[in-house]
Amino acid sequence: MMDKSLRVYVACRFPPEVLDLFVQRFRATYNGTGRILTAAELVARAEGMDAIIITATDRVDKDVVAQLPSSVKVVCTYSVGTDHMDLDALREKGISVLSTPDVLNESCADAALLLMLGAARRVIEGSALIREGRWTGWSPQQLIGHDVWGKRLGILGMGRIGRAIATRARGFNMQIHYHNRSRLAADIEAGARYHDDLATLAAHSDFLCIACPASRSTRGIINADILGRLPANAIVCNVSRGDIIQDEDLIQALESGAIAAAGLDVFAGEPNIHPAYRTMPNVFGLPHIGSSTLDTRIAMGEILCTGLEAWATGTKPVNQVC
Ligand code: DGY
Secondary structure, eight states: OOEEEEEEEEOSOOOHHHHHHHHHHEEEEEOOSSSOOOHHHHHHHTTTOSEEEEOTTSOBOHHHHHHSOTTOOEEEESSSOOTTBOHHHHHHTTOEEEOOOSTTHHHHHHHHHHHHHHHHTTHHHHHHHHHTTOOOOOOTTTTOOOOOTTOEEEEEOOSHHHHHHHHHHHTTTOEEEEEOSSOOOHHHHTTOEEOSSHHHHHHTOSEEEEOSOOOTTTTTOBOHHHHHHSOTTOEEEESSOGGGBOHHHHHHHHHHTSSOEEEESOOTTTTSOOTHHHHOTTEEEOOSOTTOSHHHHHHHHHHHHHHHHHHHTTOOOTTBOO
């Protein structure tokens, strides 16, 4: 369904396949600058719009919400995470929020497996040998990594993405452990072992994979204490948000050899990440590409369009956050 009466401002640069969806379905104008807008620019361009489409790199904090023009009734975020927005302030102002749940579960779970395998098998170091012409031939001592098969996987946050990671990990004969705000029903748990505190989860995690949302209660929870409880040669992976990890503590654990490696797709302060992550051989880092496949990018655009169209007809969108 098209709703050409709905005025939509698209604040971020999208692949053409995604931008086309917005332009074809709504009276859409978009940011053609090729850069992230400042808060003042975003507010100015929202003038006269019914809805704005932003991403996780656009901060919609209390001040921005206060300045949003009264025409704006919906903020659509092209992300499943909503930690870049002040949801309370938006709710108070009567602005609805739509996000992109579910459609990115599989690509993010694929990325989690990629991080686990890449970190365990020292992919960065091996790839550098090839690319830089430094490989001198096969040797039994070369780049000895760690098995993934049969190991214990601790998942922090057993939501939709966490469960998609577990599904894949079962194919690697991994034993699944998890910590979540609440225990899942037995049929959803599917044999995974619940730990009601993070410290116990850590003690049972050869791989600790972070898949919980960033919030007041999860920021900084991966700290020296938790890292110190991991078994020898553990590997930490993060597909959620960087600020769940205390960087200095993780770097110390990696440098001291207390843990073997980290696979990180997300970082605190992106893109200005802690410089140590750029050079440490046991950090397999990716630039926040968990959901970055064409199929998922298009599906994320589709779910925002469908949600916005439902909202316009007074039906509650499946992807409405508030
Ligand atoms: C998400 O959808 O939250 C991704 O991390 C992109 O921001």
